[in-house]
Amino acid sequence: MNTAGIRSEAVVVEQTAESATDEGPLPGMADPRSIAPRDARELSRQFFQRLSGLDEGTHAYQYARNTLIEMNMSLVRFAAGRFRNRGDDMEDVVQTGMIGLIKAIDRFELSREVEFTSFALPYIVGEIKRFFRDTTWAVHVPRRLQELRVELAKAREELSSRLDREPTTAELATLMNITENEVVEAQLASNGYNSASLDAALTGDGPEDGEAVLADFIGMEEEGLRLVEDFQSLAPLMAELSDRDREIIHLRFVEEATQAEIGERLGCSQMHVSRLIKRIIMRLREGMLGELGCA
Structure with missing residues (x-):
């Protein structure tokens, strides 16, 4: 066990507690990112208290704000972990989540009497979801249709398990409380989520099947x-x-x-x-x- 690290964190907590009542300089931290999440919650509360009394743009304000960002990076990694199976570079997801964390820090107020973690997570998750919405669609479609696609998938899954068959357009429209035309529009928009190259190689199951490309199976001579x-x-x-x-x-x-x-x-x-x-x-x-x- 790293007792030196524990003692260092204890000193930081003690110094920070003193600085909450003392208008002296904020305590220094060698590596705020190494602070455990439980300690970060307590330290964040004290840093927010000091931050509210500092003038924006001053060195002390920047130090307090940057320290809050680094201390709470574990929140971003926790939120990003929910999207690990989406196939995107996790570094990009984490960087996007950091934007949400920074927005949360700039908008948080202690007077709300709510834990910063509860306040920040929706901001972080919201930024990550916006990242996927804006970058993962192969063809850009309106946000309304992107959200409708998600609701359509949930409705289809629910009705399929309930009816033990593929639901009709009318049944989906009734459950989602929308028109049948809107259901069809959402189904067409879903086709824009993924794309494949016409030159993508397709290999047959048997050894006699040669390699072909997708263009060989779609389209026609006009x-x-x-x-x-x-x-x-x-x-x-x-x-x-x-x-x-x-x-x-x-x-x-x-x-x-x-x-x-x-x-x-x-x-x-x-x-x-x-x-x-x-x-x-x-x-x-x-x-x-x-x-x-x-x-």
Whole structure:
């Protein structure tokens, strides 16, 4: 047992107790972080009492505030331990919890007649939860939907155990006291919590199964994309046509008029319209094939 450390802590406690009634300098501490949580609670009360009488920005104020932070770091580690299985770097979680501890110290008042630990823990846990809410979602969704996702998971678990089956949207909406549309919205928002790369490797169960990637199993060839490319290539060729040729193309392929109807509008025979259409299409085809050949 480290008797020297115990004696050192005892001296610190004794000196601090004296400083609570004496307006002299605050006692020095070699390492406030090494103070046991039980002693830290008592010392924190005395330091808060002295802190309330000090002017902000003074050396004594900064020393008292910093000492309170270091003495109560065990609260942050305790709160962070609840989130150990979330898969994030615990150092980041602890650093985030420290923000909550500092806020609690700056807002704590002895007149509340409540233990500082009870006052600080909600601040610390709140900052950590905010950290997960803001950083762990793969796709950003509104806070309302993030909170609704948690409530939805609780409702689904409760109803599944009660009904011994997967609950319906209507049953979830009734239990959560929201509309069915809101339930569906929360379910869709839940898809944004996790993400996976399309290049993520997937390995089959059997030795004959080769390695594949996620992109091989989702998505499909969109035929419309080819049309987009064709339209982009066709646009400058259409611009080179005469007004009459563009009108003929528009009447035939947009308004879907017959050759006879086009002839009536242009004042020519159906046979002449047929020859004009073939000539125009041939010209456009040659232009398109020419661009492909250059590419």
